[in-house]
Amino acid sequence: MMIEQNPMEERRKGSAPLDETRLRQRAIGVKLRQMFDEVVNEPVPDEFLDILRKADEKSGAR
């Protein structure tokens, strides 16, 4: 297997911090999506639809 071919590779200087960076970046990505999705999943305040309805009535009356 390719993985076993190079056991030294993993121990090479710089490879461990690189993995750690990847891990941290992935964690930040997960949290970022969570932060965004939390708002997406909130109920939309009535104000939004009220404003849109008023704008629609105005254009419908034209």
Add this chain to the structure above:
Amino acid sequence: MGASEKDRFAGLSPRERDGVFQRELVQLIPHLRAFARTLTGDATQADDLAQDAMIKAWDARNSYQLGTNMKAWTFMILRNQFYSDKRRSWRQTQLDQEAAERTLVAVDDPEAPVALDELRLAMAMLPDEQREALILVGAGGFAYEEAADICGCAVGTVKSRVSRARKALQGILEAGDYERDGGEAGDAMRSILADAERLSAVR
């Protein structure tokens, strides 16, 4: 989207077209709110911005081609509004740093999970253009090409902004490079790692 998608709207009267447009716009409101919230970091300011963008989109509905990417189109309207609001209040704001500090106070919600709070604080410290690019690609589900259209810049520019944003966020979170009363700043990265692990374990 293909030609068949456009054909669906071909025979519509202007009134029917408005109806279709409005239904699609309503479905996008949660996404507009999320984009505005993550962009500004302030819930009240964000909903004002999202409402402005929604009305601007409605008013401009005749220039929108049904069947094309409406999410990207409305996001573009929102970000343009964000920057024009920002330019108008430039004199009061003076420094980005001051705005960031105000945001840090505004997002201090005691109910919020710690890790998420840390990320909000760190996000507030990014330059607008980097934050925007990272949100679009990292959370909004846009491809680099779409994000470039939304931001009105080159694909390579978006890529480099996203990459710089990611690097900066990690740096801020690792260094705890922000003020929080009583909080152990250095714990930010640790709590985010733990929380992300918990989230993926749940899935």
